[in-house]
């Protein structure tokens with residue numbers, strides 16, 4: 136019996152609770168070394184909660200199960216979000232999270248595929264979509280029903296390799312492929328360098344089905360994932376407009392959302408504020 140397989144209906148409140156847990160895990164991780172790529176992680180938390188607790192078919196006790204749906208995190212530096220999801224899903228131990236970024240930890244600040252549950256090494260940006268296309272083609276050859284979900288970023292849309300992969304996905308009619316495009320508006324030390332708008336029209340022009348949503352709205356995420364189940368010969372791109380630091384007021388307000396470093400005392404204050412805001416919503 137698989138612990139997770141995609142049902143028709145989603146319990147939005149439960150998924151939002153999972154997203155809160157992911158944010159809590161990320162705060163634990165960043166506090167460990169005093170720093171991390173947490174702004175991006177908090178921004179993508181709702182999408183990972185919807186994937187790991189609603190949409191993906193997988194077996195936490197067998198991460199190499201051949202029929203599992205694949206989730207590829209192309210932006211390796213978002214690893215903090217993946218570690219949180221894998222721990223919440225029971226694939227990694229929760230008590231390992233505080234080792235994030237420490238020497239000899241399996242939970243690197245950028246993903247390595249030697250850690251259970253990681254489908255690709257993502258440190259060098261611009262390669263995730265191409266690898267996802269290759270995996271989707273391979274699964275089709277094996278007559279597998281498994282689907283491939285790949286997260287990529289607004290920064291990565293400035294790399295030609297992304298668009299070569301986008302072109303091939305529609306050419307090969309990969310309707311089991313879903314790209315989750317995190318448009319968080321930042322690229323390293325500031326706003327995205329090249330204007331990529333209109334993003335949705337670009338993906339449409341490359342032959343994809345497209346949804347463009349608030350990437351921090353669980354209802355919208357679940358709805359877009361439901362539309363992406365259609366087997367109509369086209370891959371789907373879900374354009375996620377996310378807020379770096381979402382759900383943690385001091386990180387939302389920070390200008391250093393790409394890499395956030397503060398001392399332990401401030402982390403304790405941030406965590407206390409977060410728990411208070413979660414309590415106030417309940």
Ligand SMILES: Cc1ncc(C[n+]2csc(CCOP(=O)(O)OP(=O)(O)O)c2C)c(N)n1
Pocket residue numbers: 175210212258259260261288289290291319320321322323324393
């Ligand atoms: C091929 C490649 N070029 C440059 C970098 C250095 N780098 C790491 S994160 C980052 C920012 C890229 O923007 P985005 O993916 O949107 O990330 P965000 O700032 O939103 O975290 C860059 C340029 C890299 N990892 N890989």
Ligand SMILES: [Mg+2]
Pocket residue numbers: 288289290317318319320321322323
């Ligand atoms: Mg970005």
